[in-house]
Amino acid sequence: MEGEDDVAVRFSNGEKTLEQVKSATKHNALSDWSNDLWKTIGNWIADIETGAVELHRTMFRLYVTPVQSGEIADAIHTASDVQTATELKQLIIAKRNALSRKPRCNKSVETLLGLGESTLPEFLARVSIESTHERPEHSVERLWGPTYSDETTQRLTSYAIGVARDKANAQIKLGHEGALNAGSFKNEIRLFAARLNLPNFLASTSTQPSDDAVTEVHAQRPKFVRQLEIINIGQDQETRAVADYLRASADKTIWAEEGDIVQGDLDTSLVRSFQLHKSEVEDLHAEHSEEVQGRQTLRLCLRTSAKLAGQEVPDHFIPGSYHELADEPEGEVGWHPNHQAILSEDK
Known part of the structure; x- marks a missing residue:
């Protein structure tokens, strides 16, 4: 994407498709003298002539949304041999001669008309123009x-x-x-x-948050990040926690909007599990430092198996949900045994 063209598709045999994508909601990008149309044609021909693109191994595609059309654009799309290429040239010349003055895109028009007798038909045979979708995602x-x-x-x-x-x-x-x-x-x-297609699995439709988004949230040191700092979990784990937090929050929003879930008692279940894990750590690891106890409680919680609305959830969701709970102003979830006092001093 955004390399050799807006989109370039490379095939294993060395051939490729170069694609220009135009979103033209306020003008017809395929009108006879459209700058979008002719600049694209001119750029492709320039790349061929400089050797940047090998004509015999390249297909060219112009994709325009919403649906638009033009007589010359249609003729370019259908031209595929010497006869149709000749007819296209005649059409372009006739329509241009009917104008009171040459169009602004005339330089690119002349570039196409100036292609050799053998090059023009081959180039046109490799050009396709598609404008059949009102919105690009329909494709x-x-x-x-x-x-x-x-x-x-x-x-x-x-x-x-x-x-x-x-x-x-x-x-x-x-x-x-x-x-x-x-x-x-x-x-x-x-x-x-x-x-x-799994009836009891909630598939995540969110994507991994960007590094910039994670860095921005981490730099703000929200409560759940400060909780992790207290137990010295490490920078990498803090970054992972922020990513899980952001993605779980996005998933909850998307699932709720799409009607997949109704806010149930997952948080109550997670808090109950936290209390059990915390008690277990206090009994079994009393000889260890409070930071170690906090890290062990965190690990046990992040490995918790829980369902949302009776459905399995992605791996990042339970950890992210725990970090949401650890971020609540007066929440019960805290990894360090004395997290409330420490956070109060930190404020």
Whole structure:
């Protein structure tokens, strides 16, 4: 993403598809003299002529949403041989001659018209223009096929788009290409789809929070982070806790909005488990320091097996929910035996 083009699809045989994506809600990006259309054509031809792109091994795709059209754009899309290429040139010249002055995009128009007799038909045969969806996510929804319900289709779409975006952004932030391996990405989506079809499993539709989001929350030192600092859990574990906290909170919001859950007694169950684990640690680890006791209580709680509305939950959810409880102003959950007094002094 955002590399060789807006999107580049590379195949194992060395061929590729370069795709330009236009969201044009206030103008027709496929009108006869649209700058969006002709700038895209001109850039592709420039890349071919400089050798940056190998024509014989590249397909070119212009995707526009919402649905739009234009006579020249339609002709470009359908041209595939010498005859249709010649007809396209005649159409462009005739429509341009009918104008009172040459269009602003004329430089790119001349670039297309100036292609050689053999190059023009091959280039046009490799160009496709698609504008069939009112919203871009509709192009993803159609990939799932008829076996999924509308609700499942929407969840799959949101998850796939979110995962693709987050993975690409993470690579770009590291200075790498925003590239995804198709095989591993498909496997991840299949696993998520399988979980959606499990009647007693609440599949997470949230994505891993960004490093920036985690860093921002961690730097604010909310109560649940200060609780972890007190027992010296370590920077890595604190960062993991913030990520779990953010993702569990997002999941609860999404599930509630989609009607998957009604706020039940999960928190009560988690607090009860905390009290049992705390008592066990006090009995078995009284000889250890209070920090060690706190870390042991935390570990036991994070390994708690609990359900939400009678359904299994993802691995990050129970830890994230515990950190939410540890963040409550007057909450019962605290890892250090004297956390309330220490936090009061810290304030």
